[in-house]
Amino acid sequence: MPETSTATPESLSQTLAESGLRATPQRELVFNILLKKRDHPTADEVFARVKAEMPTISLATVYNCLETLVQCRVVRAVNFERGPTRYCPNQKPHAHFHDEQTGSTHDIDLPPGLLDQVKTILPEGYDANSVEIIFRGKAQS
Amino acid sequence: MPETSTATPESLSQTLAESGLRATPQRELVFNILLKKRDHPTADEVFARVKAEMPTISLATVYNCLETLVQCRVVRAVNFERGPTRYCPNQKPHAHFHDEQTGSTHDIDLPPGLLDQVKTILPEGYDANSVEIIFRGKAQS
DNA sequence: GTGAGATTTAGAATTATTCCAATAAACTAA
DNA sequence: TTAGTTTATTGGAATAATTCTAAATCTCAC
Known part of the structure; x- marks a missing residue:
């Protein structure tokens, strides 16, 4: 698994506060559940995991x-x-690899500068603030 | 608009036949509707356009x-x-640019070799058969 | 501790898509 | 052609994912 960069549980409360939002037990738990198992769960899956604790x-x-x-x-x-929709607490720039056999999704670290490099293919007049890259194929199990 | 590479209406029948499928009026019309206005319509939008003719x-x-x-x-x-889901008859390798202001989607031509180059970031053991690139941002109107 | 605003909750509503069973159309072999 | 088989279409019901709504609850500032 690639190294990951995420908000910590501690900083969550601060991040929320910066947006004028409260750090409720529900929000903290949902976030912690995402951190605990980074398998890109759906809302339903998050619900099931969260429900076990609350x-x-x-x-x-x-x-x-x-x-x-x-x-x-x-x-x-x-x-x-x-x-x-699936959810991912990895805030580091990364691509996704979707394994077509298993249906699972892996985070792929991006070398620095790749996203900017990819952006250079955009014609004049296009200003991208994000680039998403999705691979599909077979991963060694 | 980038140059596009698509199956022609004429070749559709052949492509279908190669898969053991029939070229029905419905299939041909749906395909022609997609070719006529390349704005990445949803199934509902396709339905509305097709219904006008059939x-x-x-x-x-x-x-x-x-x-x-x-x-x-x-x-x-x-x-x-x-x-x-949205549908796109452009079979040439291309990325998508999603204009966040208008909600519209533009095809972006890819320089030859870009997809292979991007694939080189994959670690050992990952074998991608497709790469999708999505930009989000603002396009000059 | 009160009031204002934020958040949670359960259930209803909506949206997108798939499923199903019946009909229709096209293809095959005699 | 014509009967038989397969393939495709149709409308409606069913399902899945998400959003909405209105009431209850919580939190914070005073």
Whole structure:
């Protein structure tokens, strides 16, 4: 697994505060669950994991928390294909490798400068603030 | 708009035949509709356009036809974000630029070799058969 | 401790897509 | 052609993912 760069649980509260948002137990738990198992879970999967520790939480809250974390940029929402959105707490620039056999997704570290280099293919008049790269294929198991 | 490389309406019938599939009026019309306006429409949008020319077609058939065309590789299904799948008849290797202001999507031609170059960042054991690149930002209008 | 605003909650509503069973169309072999 | 088989289309029901809504709860500043 690549080295990862993420907000820590401690800094989450601060990041939220900077956006005028509160660090609620639900938000913290959802974030910690994402950190604990970095397998790009869907909202439903996050809900199941979170529920084990906080049985009263609702699915709507999980959606709300995930959306909040995405807004604060401590979590990335990922959409490869038809199907539910997946969530990723890795904030380091990285690509995704989607293993077509297993359906699993791996983070791929990007060499510094690659994204800028890729941006140079854009014609005049296009100003990209983000670049996403998705590989599909077979990974050694 | 970048130059595009697509199956022609004429060759569609042959491509389908190669997969043991029939060139039905519905499949041909769906494909022609995609060629006519290359704005990455959703299935619903395709349905609306197709219906204007063939009022009896059903939404299920539009989904079926799109899926068939994707299987035959004459159409690409694109998923950027939460929301319906979009369809693109451009078979030339290209990236997508998603204009966050307008919500529209532009095809970006790729210089030869770029995809192979990007693949070189993959660690040992990863074998990608496709690479997708998505830009997000602002395009000059 | 009160009031304002933020957050959570459960369930209803919506959206996108797939499934299903019946009909229709096209192809094959006699 | 014509019966038989396979393939495709159709409309509606079913499912899946997400968003909405309105009420209850919590938190913070005063």
